[in-house]
Amino acid sequence: MSTLASAPTGPPSGLSDLGPIAQLRAGRLGRRLPQLYVGLVAYGVSLALMVRGDLGLAPWDVLHSGLIRHLPLTLGQAVVLMSFVVLLLWIPLREMPGLGTISNALVVGLSADATLAVLERPDAMVLRLGLMVGGVVLCGLASAMYIGAQLGRGPRDGLMTGLARRTGGSLRLVRTGIEVAVVLVGLLLGGTLGLGTVLYALAIGPLTQLWLPAWTVRLDR
Template identity: 30%
Template sequence: MRRELKWKWLFFFGGIAIMSLGISMIIKGKVLGVSPWDVLHIGLFKQIGFSIGSWSIITGLVIVTGASIYLKQWPKVATWLNMILCGVFIDGFSWLLPNTDIFIFEVLYFIFGLVVMCLGCAMYISPNLGAGPRDTLMILIVEKFGGSIRRARFIMELSAVVLGWLLGGPVGIGTIIIVLSTGSIIQPALSFFRKLLEKQISEPEAEKLVSKHQSKTLAKES
């Protein structure tokens, strides 16, 4: 059990770090546009100040608080960690990654950032330790108003894009690409990471069984 939890939390924290790196790369390549929620975060940053990572935490906190009041239950620890660490990592990677005004480099930032973000997202989801604030909101919308998760996600992201655009956030073809492509990348990656996690957890058990079998065999031979 201890090993299982260790690997689950390792995938969770590692996935959040990788996802945040991808988000930061996309923000660096914002000439093509950024993800719907980052349109809002950047718009708030331009109008009010603070950092983009701070706004990621603040909007997440608003969502988590609202969801907690509606559900009348305390969110999982992983939800809080997701909310805080994403913001911290985004600011950290945004500071570490070099800036560029060269179009081709911004495009490369965007392309690689999109792939890295999706891989990280799949990795952190694979242990099923808890949904992030925005995923929690999406589930609540489905429960309260009905419809599909895809529709709820579309409504959420459209609202974030419109509000962020009004605040001066960058919207472009890249925003549309992110909305249309993330699911296609995350789905196979999620299957891969779940299998990888299961393999890491189950390998010691298999080794124990082999060891026991060998011990019994040696005992019989002696």
């Protein structure tokens, strides 16, 4: 199966390392742009589902929840802030940004806050479990959608794919390592950890790797 982790030296299989202008000139924007923004909105919704499930946050949101204990920010605003911080780590990895990179940094946080504004925490445990599992599954699908649109990886996924390409490690191993490190920092800041955190950390890499081939748009060369 072609995945992000299948090419240890070049760009991950099926994905291209293109600059921002070349990404837009590569064609098929009628599919790629909608796929990008649907994926980004879905990603934000998935984070909010886990928050309202209240059984443990996604690893990056453990960090975000820790940050908002010390800064006057909403969860979505913390997502946006950390997105731009993570972009600084792209410099040594030589990851190529694009429209999707900046869009990710803004849209995911806005979508998460919008969903949290209309979705309440249910009392029934079965509903909370459903929100937790649904959030994890939706996040894996959303990741495959916006990465596969090839309009620039999101800040956190660019960090993941860059490390996978530079080290030759699998997507699953690299993603899991990042998530564990982020959780530890978040806990030090007072973030929230739970069953959902463990499920997300273990499942998100395999889920993204599973769905990415189907959502990777072949570009005009």
